Amino acid sequence: MFSIIMCSRDDRRFATASAHYASLFAGVENEIIRIADARSMCEGYNRGVRQSRGDVLIFSHDDVEFLCANMPALLTKRLEQFDMLGIAGTTKLVGPRWVQAGLPYTIGQVGHVDPEGNGYLVMIWAAADRAVGNIAAMDGLFWCAKRELVEQVGFDEQTFTSFHLYDLDFTFRASQRGYKLAVCTDLFPIHASLGGFGDPNWQASAKAFMNKHGRWLASIPKRECTFGWLRVASRAECVKVMTPPWWT
Numbered sequence: 033m034f035s036i037i038m039c040s041r042d043d044r045r046f047a048t049a050s051a052h053y054a055s056l057f058a059g060v061e062n063e064i065i066r067i068a069d070a071r072s073m074c075e076g077y078n079r080g081v082r083q084s085r086g087d088v089l090i091f092s093h094d095d096v097e098f099l100c101a102n103m104p105a106l107l108t109k110r111l112e113q114f115d116m117l118g119i120a121g122t123t124k125l126v127g128p129r130w131v132q133a134g135l136p137y138t139i140g141q142v143g144h145v146d147p148e149g150n151g152y153l154v155m156i157w158a159a160a161d162r163a164v165g166n167i168a169a170m171d172g173l174f175w176c177a178k179r180e181l182v183e184q185v186g187f188d189e190q191t192f193t194s195f196h197l198y199d200l201d202f203t204f205r206a207s208q209r210g211y212k213l214a215v216c217t218d219l220f221p222i223h224a225s226l227g228g229f230g231d232p233n234w235q236a237s238a239k240a241f242m243n244k245h246g247r248w249l250a251s252i253p254k255r256e257c258t259f260g261w262l263r264v265a266s267r268a269e270c271v272k273v274m275t276p277p278w279w280t
Contacts, residue, residue, distance in 0.1 A: 034062040034104065035086030039076035039195075040094035041068055049094040060104040062086070073172070073198040074187035081182055089182050091175045095224035098174075099271050103219065107176050110163055114214040116177040116206060120157065121170030121215045124250040125204055128197060128238035130169050131157070134255025139164045139215040142173070143222045143270040146263070152222065152270050153261040159217035159276055167213035168250070172199025173223060181211050194233035197241045204245060218279070220271050 036053050040046035050064050065083050070076025077091055088111065100106065110117055120140030124133040131138055138157040146153050158164075185206045192198045207213050264270055 033086040034060065034088050034090055034107075035080075035084035036062060036064045036090040036092060037067070037077060037080035037084060038065070038092050038094050039067045039070040039073055039080070041070075042094065045094045049092070049096070052097050053090075053092070056098060056103045072189055072193050073195045074189035074192050074202075077187045077198070078189055081187075084179075087179055089177050089179055091172070091177075093173050093223075096173055097222050099220035099222065099267055100218060106216075106219075110214065110216060111176070111178060113212070114163070114165060115181045115211040116170075116175060116203070116213045117163075117216050118167070118170035118176075118203070118213070119174050119216060119219055119221050121167045121203065121213070123164075123166050123168055124252055125169040125200065125245075126250050126252060128200065128241045130171060130200060131259070132255070133250065133252065139167065139217070140171070141217055141274045143220070143264075143267075143274070144226055144261075145222065145224050147226065151263060151265040152267070153226075153263055154270055154273050155259060155261060156274065157259060159274070160278075162218040162279060163214045163216050165212060165214045167203075167215055168207050169200045169204040170213060170215065172202075174219075174221060175199075175203075177206075181206055185209065185211075191240050191244060192237055194231075194237055196231065196234040197237035201241060201244070204248075208248065217274070220274055222267065222270060 067076040122130045122133045124137040141156040144153045
């Protein structure tokens with residue numbers, strides 16, 4: 033059984049996301065849990081976990097959709113090899129942003145709705161294979177994890193009291209405990225927003241993250257890479273550019 037957990041204060045966005053997941057998981061036992069009044073992402077997710085009944089837990093933002101086919105079967109198959117799946121992350125974590133390690137460590141690809149209304153902006157960090165393991169930390173846009181991992185690791189709501197850095201803290205601690213994390217590059221996610229790091233709460237969370245994890249981070253140079261966007265006109269083109277010719 034899949035439990036899909038979302039922290040969402042927006043009725044319209046939750047309704048859209050809920051309908052999307054209901055369609056993706058049609059015919060498969062699932063439940064969709066909404067936390068509408070989360071005090072922080074960690075607090076909300078912990079509450080969602082306590083309410084859930086599934087063997088597999090999905091944590092998702094309320095503004096993402098997926099263009100892949102037969103998602104439940106794909107996730108189930110991958111969880112035979114890995115303990116937790118995401119859509120973007122890094123094999124080396126060097127700071128409070130997972131992209132700071134730069135290539136060749138950053139993995140994943142995500143399409144974003146162009147805020148100016150001109151189609152889609154596709155970000156491709158790397159996609160050497162459909163599933164890339166040995167991941168040290170992952171972005172929190174979407175996760176799929178075995179219940180045992182989630183219950184053992186838990187979300188640190190005492191340290192991370194806003195809506196930032198919960199993702200790197202949780203996934204980094206999971207990888208440090210020996211759980212196997214992987215980035216799936218063939219889920220073809222479309223994110224409705226671009227995100228950013230300007231929120232003062234992000235800065236406070238980043239400081240808390242470094243105080244907690246700084247000494248355990250990888251000792252490689254930070255590569256402040258400027259990744260480019262690939263602009264396309266349609267969802268079909270998003271899938272096309274996120275399907276490299278070397279995949280079999």
